[in-house]
Amino acid sequence: EADIYQTPRYLVIGTGKKITLECSQTMGHDKMYWYQQDPGMELHLIHYSYGVNSTEKGDLSSESTVSRIRTEHFPLTLESARPSHTSQYLCASSLGERPGELFFGEGSRLTVL
Amino acid sequence: AQSVTQPDIHITVSEGASLELRCNYSYGATPYLFWYVQSPGQGLQLLLKYFSGDTLVQGIKGFEAEFKRSQSSFNLRKPSVHWSDAAEYFCAVLYGNKLVFGAGTILRVKS
Numbered sequence: 001e002a003d004i005y006q007t008p009r010y011l012v013i014g015t016g017k018k019i020t021l022e023c024s025q026t027m028g029h030d031k032m033y034w035y036q037q038d039p040g041m042e043l044h045l046i047h048y049s050y051g052v053n054s055t056e057k058g059d060l061s062s063e064s065t066v067s068r069i070r071t072e073h074f075p076l077t078l079e080s081a082r083p084s085h086t087s088q089y090l091c092a093s094s095l096g097e098r099p100g101e102l103f104f105g106e107g108s109r110l111t112v113l
Numbered sequence: 114a115q116s117v118t119q120p121d122i123h124i125t126v127s128e129g130a131s132l133e134l135r136c137n138y139s140y141g142a143t144p145y146l147f148w149y150v151q152s153p154g155q156g157l158q159l160l161l162k163y164f165s166g167d168t169l170v171q172g173i174k175g176f177e178a179e180f181k182r183s184q185s186s187f188n189l190r191k192p193s194v195h196w197s198d199a200a201e202y203f204c205a206v207l208y209g210n211k212l213v214f215g216a217g218t219i220l221r222v223k224s
Contacts, residue, residue: 004156035214040122043157043203043214059211090156100145100207104156 003027006091006105013081014113021076021108023091029103030096032074036060037088037107049074050096081112115139115208119215126194127223134189134218136204145207146187148178151217152200160202163187174198196222 004025013019025032034047035058045058049068063085064078074093078085088109092102118137126132138144145164149157161172168180178189187204199222204215 040216042117042216045211048211092156099210100147100162100205100212101159102149102157102212104149104158106154106156 004091004093004103004105006089006108008108009106010109010111012111012113015080015082017081017112019078019081019110021089021091021110023074023076023105024072025074025093025103026072027093027095027103028071029093030071031094032068033092033094033102034058034064034066034074034076035090035092036062037090043090047076081110083112086110086112115206115213117204117206117213117215119202119204119218121218122216123219123221125221125223128196129193132189132191132194132198132220134202134204134220136187136189136215137185138187138204138206139185140206140208143182146178146180147205147207147212148172148176148187148189149203149205149214150174150200151203157203160189194220194222196224198222 007022030051032049035043037043044060046062047066049055088107090107091105094102116139147162148160151157163170163180171177201217201219203217
């Protein structure tokens with residue numbers, strides 16, 4: 001079992017609300033990622049981090065922001081949620097010396113009304 | 114452009130039958146290749162990976178995959194499917210530091 005946790009698992013929220021999706025891992029991995037997953041589509045990388053105080057935007061433009069103040073914690077924030085943000089968000093982590101071998105959380109399914 | 118193609122959106126096989134899921138990629142150099150599986154309501158789990166060497170790689174849960182450079186393919190196989198294999202399967206390629214995923218193939222297993 002991978003030790004990476006996401007909360008909440010499900011969130012239904014109104015337009016304009018601020019939300020934070022939490023992601024924590026206990027494996028000491030230096031790299032962490034956020035992917036967006038929609039049915040029938042590729043997973044799209046929206047943010048990644050190679051270590052504390054390091055964050056980068058991924059290939060898919062996203063209005064969300066992330067922070068990496070502690071190695072184990074990589075939260076994603078949406079300041080003002082919109083229906084277009086409705087999606088599944090997957091957090092993952094990996095060791096730098098094992099590229100491509102990602103451990104995923106169970107996902108946070110966000111619905112914005 | 115960097116891309117990973119999984120031509121089959123859905124595949125249905127009978128329990129006990131063999132399985133092959135297709136994956137093609139675009140990349141000039143020798144790629145790092147992966148297969149992940151996602152069970153309903155779960156995150157993705159790594160099944161197997163190919164970096165170099167033997168082109169037939171073994172993974173967890175009885176899966177294997179074969180890298181064919183001439184066809185730019187990395188197809189996933191299993192000799193005998195179990196009902197618990199019903200899930201979505203994602204092929205992925207490491208382009209530089211970024212892992213690019215295909216759109217996935219949903220496997221249904223009928224008894």
